[in-house]
Amino acid sequence: MKSLPSLRWSGLLGCAAALFTWFLPVIAHAEREFEWHPLKMEGRDYLSAEEIGRFYDLKLRRDGKKIFLEKLADKKAVSISMEVGSPECVMNGLKFIFITPVIEADSVVQISRSDLSRVLDPVLRPELIKTSGHLETVILDPDSGGDDRGTTAGDALQIARMAARDLEAMGFKVVLTRDEAGAVAPEKRLELANAVEGGAAFVGVRFDSGEHGKRGIRTAPLSFHKDAPADDKLVQGDLGPASMALASGVHSSASQMLRMPSEQSKTYMVDLGIQPSYDAVFSKLKHPAIFFSVGCLSDPEDAKLLRNEGYRATLAKSISSGIRRYQAATGR
Structure with a gap:
């Protein structure tokens, strides 16, 4: 089995001031073949x-x-x-x-x-990531909430609105899949998102239910396939890698902005990492997409953080900052 020709890559990860903090600087041998042994x-x-x-x-x-x-x-x-x-x-x-x-x-x-x-x-x-062109529009999809998610509709909507203001100030067009506290069916939100033309990215703002006793922040690039992501036959097409890049940009912004000087602090965010997710409805999206889960309101520690307006504003800022990183990197 032969690889694609190796190219020359650059980027920075680990420097909080850099735009490309989620990319790794790897330089491989140029124009060579590589024999794998799976x-x-x-x-x-x-x-x-x-x-x-x-x-x-x-x-x-x-x-x-x-x-x-x-x-x-x-x-x-x-x-x-x-x-x-x-x-x-x-x-x-x-x-x-x-x-x-x-x-x-x-x-x-x-x-x-x-x-x-x-x-x-x-x-x-x-x-090597193929995108739909220059990023012009950000689609923000605030969770409709519900008791099963340990949240309310207004919580995610407030964070999405703050992120929308930041993004508009940066020059992006913003589409909110709902702008009221009431629930909107996922199919309707999908229809609204797919009506967006041109370069776009989809960011779902979510709260975890905490049923597994986990609190913290996690970012899930969407899988674009009818099968569950555990299947090795998963085919994501062009949107899979772009969604991973989008998740990396947003999650790295969040992990930097929300990290306390002491990692032992029990009253700050827990990093649950980046993990692909599958959603039967939103797998039909035609744009790179992620679910950004910002915490669990049914958990006392997360709930305390999420009641703080400054903390919510920082979450919103991490979305807009992560979008800027994604745009700067994939638009080169």
Whole structure:
């Protein structure tokens, strides 16, 4: 199996002042072929961490179950850390959640090919992402709320309205899928979003229900396929990588803006990372799309934060800032 020709990439991740903080600076060998040796296990294709490192010119280092792919260079350091048995991957401080945990077979660390193509590659090779052109319009979809989500319609709507003001001040057109506290059917919101022409991005503002005891912020790039995202046959087309780029921009903004000096603070946000999501209705969107879950009002700690107007304004600002990063990076 041969790869596409490797190209030259640039970007910065980990510098809070940079626009491209969610991109990794990888430079691979120009115009070369690469022979992969996939391992088939339980119906999935896996690729070794060593081969992945060689493809992206990253050095493999191991410490017990912990795996590191690194590139040390002046102002262009890359650090990717994973752990055998865990789906969590941290790229220069930004947390991603794989669908399939990292495994070990015959003392060789393996990563599923779908996680490589869906998560790692769009971040490592952003210039290969195809978008619909220059970003002109941002579609904000505030959750309608309900007791099952531990939230109310007005909470997400207020954050969306604040983000809309920020985005309009930046020169973007903004479409709100609802502008009143009442619920609007998902199909109706989908219809409104798909009526937008030209370059657009969809951001759903959500609250988690907390049924699994998890509080914090997570960002979910949408899967654009009829099957569940755990299926290795998932085909996202052009929108999958662009949605991952959009999620990376917004989540990195949020993680930077909401991080306290002390990570041990119990009264601040918890980073649940970036994890792809599937929605039967919104998988029919024709624009790159994410769900930005800003917390859980049924959790006492999150509820305390989310009652604070300044905190909500910061959430809104992280959306507008993340959109700017996405535009600047994919519009190059």
